[in-house]
Amino acid sequence: MNGKTTFTGHRGLELREDLIFEIGTRDRSGVDLAPLRGLPDRLGGITRDQVDLPGLAEPEAVRHYVRLSQKNHAIDMGLYPLGSCTMKHNPRLNEKMARLPGFADIHPLQPVSTVQGALRLMDQLAHWLKTLTGMPEVALSPKAGAHGELCGMMAVRAAIEARGEIDRRTRVLVPESAHGTNPATAALLGFSVDEIPASEDGRVDLDAFRDKLGDDVAAIMLTNPNTCGLFERDIIAIADAVHAVGGYFYCDGANFNAIVGRVRPGDLGIDAMHINLHKTFSTPHGGGGPGAGPTVLSERLAEFAPLPHVVANADGLELVEHGPHTPDKPFGRMVAFHGQMGMFVRALAYMMSHGADGLRQVADDAVLNANYIMAELGDVMSAPFAGPCMHEALFDDTFLKDTDVETLDFAKAMIDEGYHPMTMYFPLVVHGAMLIEPTETESKASLDLFIATLRDLVAAAQAGDTERFKAAPQLAPTKRLDETRAARQPVLRYGVTEKKQARAAE
Amino acid sequence: MSAIKFTKDHEWISLDGDTATVGITAYAQEQLGDVVFVEMPEAGKTVAQGDEAGVVESVKAASEVYAPVSGEVVEANPELEDNPALVNQDPLAGGWFFRLRLSDAGELDGLMDEAAYKAYIEELD
Numbered sequence: 001m002n003g004k005t006t007f008t009g010h011r012g013l014e015l016r017e018d019l020i021f022e023i024g025t026r027d028r029s030g031v032d033l034a035p036l037r038g039l040p041d042r043l044g045g046i047t048r049d050q051v052d053l054p055g056l057a058e059p060e061a062v063r064h065y066v067r068l069s070q071k072n073h074a075i076d077m078g079l080y081p082l083g084s085c086t087m088k089h090n091p092r093l094n095e096k097m098a099r100l101p102g103f104a105d106i107h108p109l110q111p112v113s114t115v116q117g118a119l120r121l122m123d124q125l126a127h128w129l130k131t132l133t134g135m136p137e138v139a140l141s142p143k144a145g146a147h148g149e150l151c152g153m154m155a156v157r158a159a160i161e162a163r164g165e166i167d168r169r170t171r172v173l174v175p176e177s178a179h180g181t182n183p184a185t186a187a188l189l190g191f192s193v194d195e196i197p198a199s200e201d202g203r204v205d206l207d208a209f210r211d212k213l214g215d216d217v218a219a220i221m222l223t224n225p226n227t228c229g230l231f232e233r234d235i236i237a238i239a240d241a242v243h244a245v246g247g248y249f250y251c252d253g254a255n256f257n258a259i260v261g262r263v264r265p266g267d268l269g270i271d272a273m274h275i276n277l278h279k280t281f282s283t284p285h286g287g288g289g290p291g292a293g294p295t296v297l298s299e300r301l302a303e304f305a306p307l308p309h310v311v312a313n314a315d316g317l318e319l320v321e322h323g324p325h326t327p328d329k330p331f332g333r334m335v336a337f338h339g340q341m342g343m344f345v346r347a348l349a350y351m352m353s354h355g356a357d358g359l360r361q362v363a364d365d366a367v368l369n370a371n372y373i374m375a376e377l378g379d380v381m382s383a384p385f386a387g388p389c390m391h392e393a394l395f396d397d398t399f400l401k402d403t404d405v406e407t408l409d410f411a412k413a414m415i416d417e418g419y420h421p422m423t424m425y426f427p428l429v430v431h432g433a434m435l436i437e438p439t440e441t442e443s444k445a446s447l448d449l450f451i452a453t454l455r456d457l458v459a460a461a462q463a464g465d466t467e468r469f470k471a472a473p474q475l476a477p478t479k480r481l482d483e484t485r486a487a488r489q490p491v492l493r494y495g496v497t498e499k500k501q502a503r504a505a506e
Numbered sequence: 507m508s509a510i511k512f513t514k515d516h517e518w519i520s521l522d523g524d525t526a527t528v529g530i531t532a533y534a535q536e537q538l539g540d541v542v543f544v545e546m547p548e549a550g551k552t553v554a555q556g557d558e559a560g561v562v563e564s565v566k567a568a569s570e571v572y573a574p575v576s577g578e579v580v581e582a583n584p585e586l587e588d589n590p591a592l593v594n595q596d597p598l599a600g601g602w603f604f605r606l607r608l609s610d611a612g613e614l615d616g617l618m619d620e621a622a623y624k625a626y627i628e629e630l631d
Contacts, residue, residue, distance in 0.1 A: 180568075408566075425566040483565050487542035488590065 016477070017067040021494050024054020030061060052495070071477045073420050074288070079442055079450055083392045083423035083435025084179075084227060086257050086279035087286060093353055094282065094346035103345045108337040112319055118341065119317035123310045125348045129275060129294055132359070133256075134266025137302035140294045140310075141339040145254055146181040148274025148293025149221075151306060151334055153185050155272055155297055156219050156248045158304040158331040169218040169247070175204050177228055177427045179252055182221040191218055198429055202228040202385035202394075206237060213245045223252035224268075225259065225390035227427040229370065229435070239269025248272065248301065256280045257439075258367055258391035261360030271298040277340075281347035292343035303328045308338055365440035366391040369447060373436055376451045380458045384430050391439075397432025405461040407432040409469035413460075416468075416475045417453050510598075511574070511614055512623035518598060519574040519606075521614065528574055529602040530562060530593065533627045538564035541593040546582035546604055553577065553606070555613050560603055562593065575613040577606035 009016040017023075026049055056064065073080070080087035098104060106115050126138045139155075142148040153172075160169050172186035175196045183193040194212055199205040203226065220242045224232045232238070239249045251265055251273040257280040265273050277292040278285035285291055297305055307330045309320045319338065323330050354362065367390050374383060374393035382398035397407050411421035411434070423435040438447060460468050473479060510520045516534035520527050535541065545561040553559050553573035560571040560582075582604045585592055593601040608614075618626060 428567055428569075484540035484542060487540075487565060 014070070014477070015067050017064060017071075019494060020054045020056070020064055021052070023060065023064065024056045026052065026055060028055035028057070030056055030058045072287070075286070078418055078420070079438070079446055080286075080420045081422045081436045081438055081450070082286075082420060083229070083394070083437040084254060084426070085286065085423065086255075086276070086391075086437060086439055087420075088257075088279075088282055088439035089441035090282055090284045090288070090346075091350060091353070094349045097349040098342050098345040100345075103341065106341075108341075113316070116316050119310050119319060121348055122338070122341075122344055123312075123317055125294075125344050125351075126310065128348065128351045129296060132260060132264065133273065133275070133296045134264030135270075135273070135296035136266075136299055137297040137305045138294050139297070139305045139334070140344065141306065141308070141333070141335045141337075142274060142293040142295055143335060143340055144291035145252075145274055145276045145279075145293045146185065147291075147334065148276075148295040149181055149185040149250070149252065150188065151293070151295040152250050152272030152274060152297070152301075153189050153191075153219065153221075154306070154331050154334075155295075155301045155304040156250060157189050158329065159248065159301055160218055162304070162329060165246075169216055171214075171216050172218050173209065173212055173220040173242075175222060175226070177202070177223075177226055177429045178221065179223060179227060179254060182223070182250075182252060186219075186221060196220075198228075202226070202230050202429070203232050204234065204238060206234045209238060210241055213241060213247075215245055217242065217245055217247040219248040219250050219271075221250040221252060223255060224265075225255045225392075227255075227435075228385055228430065229389040229392035229394050229437075230385060231259075231390055235268050243269065253296075254279060255391060258363055260363045261356060262363050265296070266298060271301050272296070277343050277347040282350045283343045283346040290340050290343065292340040292347070294339070304331055306330050307333045362440050363391075366438075369438040369440060369442060370436070372444075372447055373438055373451060376447075377454055377458075380455055381434075392435055392437035394427075394430060395434045395436070396430045397434070399458060400432070400461055403461045403464070404466045405469045407434055409472065410434070410457060410461065412472040412480060413457055413469045414453070415473035417457070419450065419453065510620060511617035512620070512626075513572065513574045513617055514626065515572050517571060517574045519614070519617065521608070521611070524611075525580055525605050525607050526575070526577070526614075527602045527605050528559075528571075529597055530571060531623070532597050535594050535597045535601070538562065538569065539566045540564055541590045544586040544590045544593060544603070546586065547579045549579055549581055551579045553579065571603060573606065574617060575606065575608055576610055577608045580605045580607050 005011065075087050075089060102117055106118055122140055126140060129138045130136065139151050142151045160166050170192055171194050172191040173194050173196050174183050174186065175198060177198055186193050196212060197205050197208050204222065220238065222232060222238065224235055226232055242249050248271040249269055251270040253273040253275045256275055260280055272295060274293040274295045277283045277294065283289060283292060307321055307323055311318055311320055351359065370391050370393045371388050374387050374389050380399065381395045384394060384396045400406065400410065407424050411424050414421050425433055426435060427433055471480065510518050512518050512531060516531045518529055518531050541562055541564050543563040547553065547559045553576065555573060555576045557573045558570045559573040562569055562571055583602050585600065595601065
């Protein structure tokens with residue numbers, strides 16, 4: 001631990017903390033256990049003093065984890081402008097609803113007659129998602145954005161197989177500014193990936209896209225708004241063109257928060273889109289909770305939606321887990337059970353507490369806040385593409401050109417000022433990219449302080465105060481980490497020797 | 507050893523007899539920053555000009571390395587697996603990626619020479 005300026009190493013009430021292996025000892029334990037008698041040894045003869053468990057008294061263990069928890073940065077502590085991640089406030093009402101025993105204490109193997117309320121909630125969430133996107137079908141079970149992408153593209157693949165064209169349609173078009181998961185998903189399903197170049201204004205180059213079309217195209221995967229924070233104006237033309245050659249249109253819905261309540265993806269000709277409940281619909285993420293990536297499907301793909309489905313019958317709601325009982329052709333199951341129930345509750349609580357008009361305002365305010373940042377910083381930082389932007393403001397490193405400061409240094413200096421850095425070096429199409437997404441939940445006062453801070457940093461960089469950047473962060477619990485060495489020579493375990501490893505338990 | 511040629515994707519290729527050595531340029535490694543991992547093609551793999559032949563990953567980003575010309579991979583640089591820093595330290599020599607047996611040496615004519623590449627990267631800056 002660096003930065004020892006006091007006798008103890010603590011900085012006031014911000015307490016330093018060593019690894020648990022460094023503070024615990026083998027000969028201590030927080031509990032007294034009587035020796036076991038009459039039970040077989042299932043540990044291969046290993047005794048307690050051989051396994052290097054750090055022994056701590058209960059108050060020491062409690063303090064250890066509380067101190068570590070205080071070193072986290074979280075949306076509950078401050079602005080978290082990580083572009084493309086939508087780190088917005090997680091309303092406490094959502095948490096209250098998710099903790100209701102009728103939702104929190106149920107089990108996925110309970111008889112369906114005893115979980116009608118949960119199924120009703122899933123059905124209602126599905127209704128909201130289908131209505132907001134203008135799509136006829138939704139698969140709730142995908143557990144994250146990339147998993148939702150996989151779901152959508154598996155439906156595309158199933159549809160192509162059903163048409164008997166799987167040997168011919170082998171190519172998926174992906175713009176060069178795409179999320180890395182898009183080409184990865186296509187490749188995982190056995191498609192080849194063909195990149196579409198961007199135009200000068202940061203959008204899909206429509207002519208270049210048309211040149212790549214052919215009857216071997218399975219789909220295009222496009223993010224809208226895209227990763228430069230820009231709305232793809234030609235999206236309807238793109239949809240028409242890919243449909244004309246018999247392909248499908250997958251939309252990455254990671255940035256749906258910018259258009260929710262304003263634009264229905266179904267109206268744009270999209271065939272499949274995942275929705276990050278943990279972004280647009282405020283469920284926790286970034287270490288706070290699991291993701292959830294329900295995937296909506298168009299009329300052309302609806303019959304290929306995976307199991308399970310919630311359907312209504314004479315006895316109430318039923319979860320269709322085995323199929324097909326209908327003319328549908330589900331491509332199978334994606335997960336063992338039904339999806340992230342806790343996230344479904346939170347997302348629906350968010351939808352119902354905001355209402356349709358409130359959700360529309362979410363998008364309006366997210367876009368307004370991002371444009372406020374772009375406008376207030378546009379004269380000192382450099383935006384590669386002319387605004388207005390959507391929900392995130394993209395800058396490049398042109399404004400740092402004649403300084404010794406790079407994007408990474410600039411981001412590290414933000415930590416000293418109490419901010420989580422913005423997304424760096426992504427999208428790749430922009431040099432030294434800095435992608436700032438404030439979200440709608442920041443107040444004007446919060447944005448003004450953030451803007452003033454960045455202006456101060458820009459002035460310092462241009463005035464040659466390189467020390468403030470190269471050594472940053474200087475005030476964080478740990479100083480600048482050697483990221484290169486961490487990647488080249490990762491040490492992932494504490495003090496484990498080969499000899500001890502060999503003595504694995506039974 | 508003949509003159510070195512360059513691609514728009516910042517690979518260099520240097521012909522020696524019927525095989526050529528391929529790597530990424532000094533400009534490319536500088537843009538990438540510290541290289542932490544390199545994935546190379548296996549010997550015997552056939553690549554067409556412009557095909558993805560490898561991956562170079564830095565602290566900032568992962569990028570593809572494309573085959574500057576068509577041919578068969580003869581050998582990949584065994585040093586890079588344990589010491590990817592060579593790409594930063596010595597991009598044009600010790601940090602080479604792989605050697606190719608060319609199937610069409612004429613493809614080299616379509617690539618840039620040193621002066622043209624220099625002008626190309628000046629334009630990018």
